[in-house]
Amino acid sequence: MERVNHLASKKAAVIFTKSSCYMCHSIKQLFYELGASPEIHELDQEANGREMESALRGLRNPSVPAVFIGGKYVGSAKDIISLHVDGSLKQMLIDAKAIWF
Amino acid sequence: MESRAVRTGAEDETGAARVMPSFDSQLPISNALCTEGNTIHSFRISDFGTFEQSVGFRLENTADLSGNTLFSSTKVSTQAVASDPLHIGTSDKSPTSRDINPSSFRGERQRLPLEKGQPSNLVSISSGNIENWEESNMADGSPRTDISTDVDTDDKNQRFDSGQSLAIIAGSDSSDRSKDKSDQKTLRRLAQNREAARKSRLRKKAYVQQLESSRLKLTQLEQELQRARQQGIFISSSGDQAHSMSGNGAMAFDVEYARWMEEQNRQINELRSAVNSHASDAELRIIVDNILAHYDEIFRLKGMAAKADVFHLLSGMWKTPAERCFLWLGGFRSSELLKLLVNQLEPLTEQQLMGITNLQQSSQQAEDALSQGMEALQQSLADTLCSGNLGSSGSSGNVANYMGQMAMAMGKLGTLEGFIRQADNLRQQTLQQLHRILTTRQSARALLAINDYFSRLRALSSLWLARPRE
Numbered sequence: 001m002e003r004v005n006h007l008a009s010k011k012a013a014v015i016f017t018k019s020s021c022y023m024c025h026s027i028k029q030l031f032y033e034l035g036a037s038p039e040i041h042e043l044d045q046e047a048n049g050r051e052m053e054s055a056l057r058g059l060r061n062p063s064v065p066a067v068f069i070g071g072k073y074v075g076s077a078k079d080i081i082s083l084h085v086d087g088s089l090k091q092m093l094i095d096a097k098a099i100w101f
Numbered sequence: 102m103e104s105r106a107v108r109t110g111a112e113d114e115t116g117a118a119r120v121m122p123s124f125d126s127q128l129p130i131s132n133a134l135c136t137e138g139n140t141i142h143s144f145r146i147s148d149f150g151t152f153e154q155s156v157g158f159r160l161e162n163t164a165d166l167s168g169n170t171l172f173s174s175t176k177v178s179t180q181a182v183a184s185d186p187l188h189i190g191t192s193d194k195s196p197t198s199r200d201i202n203p204s205s206f207r208g209e210r211q212r213l214p215l216e217k218g219q220p221s222n223l224v225s226i227s228s229g230n231i232e233n234w235e236e237s238n239m240a241d242g243s244p245r246t247d248i249s250t251d252v253d254t255d256d257k258n259q260r261f262d263s264g265q266s267l268a269i270i271a272g273s274d275s276s277d278r279s280k281d282k283s284d285q286k287t288l289r290r291l292a293q294n295r296e297a298a299r300k301s302r303l304r305k306k307a308y309v310q311q312l313e314s315s316r317l318k319l320t321q322l323e324q325e326l327q328r329a330r331q332q333g334i335f336i337s338s339s340g341d342q343a344h345s346m347s348g349n350g351a352m353a354f355d356v357e358y359a360r361w362m363e364e365q366n367r368q369i370n371e372l373r374s375a376v377n378s379h380a381s382d383a384e385l386r387i388i389v390d391n392i393l394a395h396y397d398e399i400f401r402l403k404g405m406a407a408k409a410d411v412f413h414l415l416s417g418m419w420k421t422p423a424e425r426c427f428l429w430l431g432g433f434r435s436s437e438l439l440k441l442l443v444n445q446l447e448p449l450t451e452q453q454l455m456g457i458t459n460l461q462q463s464s465q466q467a468e469d470a471l472s473q474g475m476e477a478l479q480q481s482l483a484d485t486l487c488s489g490n491l492g493s494s495g496s497s498g499n500v501a502n503y504m505g506q507m508a509m510a511m512g513k514l515g516t517l518e519g520f521i522r523q524a525d526n527l528r529q530q531t532l533q534q535l536h537r538i539l540t541t542r543q544s545a546r547a548l549l550a551i552n553d554y555f556s557r558l559r560a561l562s563s564l565w566l567a568r569p570r571e
Binding site: 021029 | 474481512513
């Protein structure tokens with residue numbers, strides 16, 4: 001979890017994914033569509049990937065995609081979609097200076 | 102003359118055209134049979150089992166009587182005799198021959214169906230089955246064994262055959278010794294032809310009967326299912342567990358969806374009458390909230406169905422055809438719905454208009470994102486199944502690869518449920534956000550408009566299914 005938080009705080013938008021996860025692909029696409037450039041960490045290609053995955057599984061199941069905005073855990077796919085629909089996601093990204101409009 | 106005719110028809114096993122003339126030219130033979138009629142009659146035997154022996158015996162007698170050199174060797178003659186019943190019958194297509202000795206040729210009607218319509222088949226069967234014939238000869242040691250099995254199932258034809266064969270044999274009494282061998286060969290070939298034709302007729306008959314009974318069974322089952330569904334009974338198939346599980350998932354959902362629709366219609370009617378009777382905002386609010394909660398219910402049901410049978414939901418078979426036209430990830434597109442609502446909901450405030458426009462854009466973006474994820478999944482699934490060589494024969498090592506491929510593909514299919522879930526999540530969130538933007542009265546109108554739109558799609562489906570077809 002330490003590692004996760006450390007990585008998450010380095011950029012405004014950070015997403016933990018796995019190359020085998022296609023929902024992760026969708027969430028990444030959504031962020032790109034919004035103009036954000038999230039930092040992507042593929043857990044199956046990271047050192048300590050397993051540990052991070054189990055740490056994230058403690059937050060939400062499935063463990064990926066795990067989205068952090070402004071260093072704070074936002075949620076998984078379901079949360080992101082819900083926040084996007086009511087406009088909150090965009091606002092969060094603006095607040096974290098991941099996007100400007 | 103008769104022998105010449107027989108030879109022309111019999112020797113040529115490949116030329117369909119040439120078979121025909123032989124039939125015509127057998128007319129003289131048939132006429133000749135007339136005179137032999139009485140003789141033939143006396144040779145008729147009901148039990149084919151004894152027939153063969155007696156035919157051999159009688160024919161040899163006949164040979165003696167008429168000096169028929171065709172049966173110079175016993176072996177040859179018995180073989181020829183045995184083969185004759187088969188071939189003579191198939192080769193005789195002339196209508197006139199039917200009329201001759203009607204009592205002898207009783208079984209002819211069974212013979213004709215094949216001969217009438219399929220002259221080319223006869224020839225092709227004969228050429229194609231010569232090996233079989235020879236094989237069966239080898240195996241049995243005598244063609245008689247072969248024939249008798251057929252006769253057990255098709256007795257009448259045998260009677261016809263025997264009567265016919267005796268007639269022809271009698272007719273070819275005057276043939277040359279030099280033509281004997283080729284005649285015999287041809288006779289054998291045609292006999293085999295006839296046998297094969299008979300066998301295939303029997304097979305076809307059995308198959309058709311099987312089809313018919315299956316068809317009946319199918320309609321019966323469909324009716325039962327229909328009745329049971331109407332009563333809301335949940336049917337489980339009595340097959341293996343795995344199959345019945347998926348069948349249950351799809352059917353159970355269909356039943357629940359039908360019930361949900363009924364309740365939806367009831368609530369919508371309630372809302373409509375409340376709006377028409379100018380009910381208060383408070384009253385409208387209650388009904389609107391109920392309907393929204395009812396929408397939550399279908400999404401919950403779909404979630405469960407996605408676990409049981411994701412492909413049923415993805416297929417849209419639970420919806421009507423016209424609705425299926427617009428299917429996206431197992432349901433409707435929120436962005437489309439919002440597009441058609443914007444025009445129906447005027448007047449809208451600036452803020453509301455902006456809110457709805459944003460909502461439309463957001464749902465569009467989310468739909469695109471989910472679609473792209475799905476595409477990536479599909480591509481990956483295709484890649485998994487394509488890894489290694491397609492179409493090439495596998496070694497034992499490839500079996501392990503194959504199993505590995507399948508396991509990986511199975512894992513990928515498992516993620517489909519997640520996509521349906523998120524698609525439904527999107528629909529649910531969009532509906533809820535919409536009603537946050539609108540006033541109670543506007544929400545009521547929006548719900549009525551949405552329901553009306555889907556009703557029209559369903560009505561269109563019914564019309565389409567009932568349309569007259571040429």
